[in-house]
Amino acid sequence: MNNKAINGEQVRAARALVRLTRDELANAAQIGTATLHRVEATDGELSQRPSVVAAIRRALEDAGVEFIDANGSGPGVRLKKPST
Numbered sequence: 001m002n003n004k005a006i007n008g009e010q011v012r013a014a015r016a017l018v019r020l021t022r023d024e025l026a027n028a029a030q031i032g033t034a035t036l037h038r039v040e041a042t043d044g045e046l047s048q049r050p051s052v053v054a055a056i057r058r059a060l061e062d063a064g065v066e067f068i069d070a071n072g073s074g075p076g077v078r079l080k081k082p083s084t
Helices: 008-017 022-029 032-042 048-063
Strands: 063-067 076-079
Touching: 008 032, 008 048, 008 063, 008 076, 022 032, 022 048, 032 048, 048 063
Parallel strands: none
Antiparallel strands: 063 076
16 A cells, blocks of 8 residues: 555545545545545645544545546546456
């Protein structure tokens, strides 16, 4: 798993990309829905405990999301390329 920072915008976009509800993602990450709501309301880098951010990232990656580092155009998300 990648431990690089992610931001609230990426979490919101990733959840929408894989069509998870807040409840579904919170359950997958084993965090509270209110915590996820605060994460998604954050503009910029997340300040929550590293274990919370890692759990969210892991749940989204398990759902098929790939986080993209800022490369001049800003950070983002995309669907992982399917394994063949």
